[in-house]
């Protein structure tokens with residue numbers, strides 16, 4: 033069969049969008065998993081994940097996200113911005129509700145984060161600090177800015193689901209430059225007793241008031257340029273420890289660019305939600321000939337690059353990386 037894919041990225045966290053919204057395409061669960069494994073392989077096409085954009089009975093459209101290893105994730109913040117842009121293009125709506133595995137989320141087109149860069153604001157919610165929601169197997173209800181001696185003696189960790197699972201720690205430059213993140217992340221993303229479903233692990237460093245840097249080892253992928261849900265969860269953690277303020281913009285730098293996050297707290301319901309604001313950039317359109325029984329043998333037939341927006345994004349990335357060189 034031939035499928036049309038749209039390669040896109042949010043902060044360099046890249047995805048292949050497959051449209052089941054305006055086409056008659058549909059896949060079995062096994063096909064989705066196998067497509068993700070085959071198409072994300074960086075030796076051929078390459079991506080951190082696949083985003084299936086689908087019809088929804090409850091919302092304007094639905095997003096399903098599959099990691100590069102074929103596992104399905106409940107949420108993807110950078111991916112949701114890409115889906116928001118795509119759905120905005122095909123449905124013509126600036127504001128939409130997108131159904132995801134655990135929540136229907138508000139997405140909207142917003143002011144460009146940088147000249148000429150299509151920018152979307154997406155809702156990251158629900159948020160839970162209950163360890164059962166990650167799951168994290170621990171003999172207490174929450175882990176907030178505390179040690180996790182089974183993992184490390186001195187680092188202070190926070191565990192939260194947004195709703196995909198995150199483990200976050202604030203570190204200094206020395207720790208950031210060491211191999212510790214890779215070592216710990218590998219441990220909690222192979223069969224282990226703490227995180228039976230694995231977890232996204234972020235090391236966070238304060239850059240200056242209102243600005244942080246986040247690097248994430250993603251479950252099902254490995255280190256990525258950025259992880260939207262991780263940057264949102266990290267912003268919330270920095271508010272909880274008093275580094276940043278609720279209801280105000282936090283600049284979140286990453287290896288693939290920069291986003292803005294605003295953490296909201298509803299006092300009455302005692303719930304949090306986060307706005308994640310950043311680019312949704314198209315890289316190229318591609319026609320793929322793929323055999324459902326042997327997806328790894330797929331062929332790319334035609335490819336059309338989005339040169340202008342890729343070059344505009346490169347300018348943002350240059351500025352971000354030169355700023356980071358002075359701060360990390």
Ligand SMILES: N[C@@H](CCC[C@H](N)C(=O)O)C(=O)O
Nearest residue numbers: 105108109110196259260261
């Ligand atoms: N990159 C995504 C998160 C993708 C899912 C994650 N790897 C998981 O398994 O939870 C983001 O931008 O949030």
